[in-house]
Amino acid sequence: MSGTNEHDDEQKRIRGYLLGQLPADECQLIEEKIFTDPAFLADVQMTEEELLEDYVFKILPPEESERFASRLLVTAEQKHRFEATTALKKYADNEAAKISPFFRHVKSRWGLAVAATIIVAIAIGIWMRRATSLDREVAELNVAGQSSNTQSDYRVELPRLRLRSQPGEDIPEQRVTIARQDNVVQLRVPLEAASYRSYEVTLIREPDSSLFTLRDRSPVETAHNKLLIIRVPAHALTPGEYRLVLKATRGDGQVDDLGSYLFTVS
């Protein structure tokens, strides 16, 4: 465990070095190690690439992002890497958007392709009917003014949101056990910033199945904080991993991606 902490500390120091945040004497130590220890150099290179990825995916905090651009997008090689990583992200997103990788393998086999098309069409039909009815059910459960006084709901208090770019704290994954008698589960999201006009919440069953999206949500004031309350029919939360994605709209209409909560229903 202490080995992991040491490694995390070293990672932070390397990040600090690459972003020009360390004092001169620490830089000197790091540089000597870069020159004398090939494994350490590889670690520095890996960290630089991870910073580049975080930059491309826009998940670096603004100050680090600026430092990254001014210090690590300087040489021709770094620029090529930036372009390649950006292209890779675009490619991966495009691939993910395609309906099913199944077709790649069966495109030359017409019989299988026809069968697959029928199966997919049926599956989509069933999914859409379920999705539509779940959307409706969730919308009804979350009619404005109805969220705070539902005593029989099973309440799930989600932890405070942390920045996605903060490295590796061990936050235990939230486990939720829903009893048979529960009809509605109330997901309670504490909010830090209150300057947003409205919030949007999407619940995804991992890996990729979006269950519903609720838009234009407002937080509820409690004695201690502000909460965003989302009521979900218990039957929709079958055992598995879930991700709640939170976005917020500012006064000027700009949408901020606030992050994700993970929880497991068992």
Add this chain to the structure above:
Amino acid sequence: MHKHPDPTKEDFKLLMKWLGPSDEAAGDKYEHIRQSLVKFFVGRGCWDAEDLADEAFDRVTRKISEVTIDYTGDPALYFYGVAKLMMMERRRQDTMRGDPQIIELLVPAATDEVEESEQRDRKLECLERCVEELSEENRKLVLDYYQQEKRAKIDFRRRIAERLGIDLQALRVRMFRIRASLFKCMEKCLGRVSECNELSPKS
């Protein structure tokens, strides 16, 4: 600045002998020192870090017969000293020129839009081809790793590592290798490479 004579083949041979007992060991050491130099110069905001790394090698190679007599210790640290010296010289030159910035950041000349768009298309083509060349397992890993939606998750790297049944460090190393092979393939496909970029003295 004076133009120094290029190092000779004999100097270069002596340098390689100094760096390692066999060609392979010397080659590895050379590559490690070169990458370290690039990292060092980049850390000081030099846009021409690769050229400066070459310049450091040239300087040491030119003086190698004296260096091997006078210096004992890890050759890499000798290069580190040379690199620091080069930075001091650069700073001095900039001060003499009255340049308020230590290092000039030269912006490459703008290319025209059509050319840029053609280059982008070509890069994408190459990328697709290179991703297709990966093993099925690595291809899937790359697609997972670079998807915006997956990336949005907290600890997404840890989750991928868990799914693969490896620890985080092993995932980092694996991605590092895949990326390296992918980018190398792209460079090759784009015709930027590099077979001629092997270790050799300027002649």
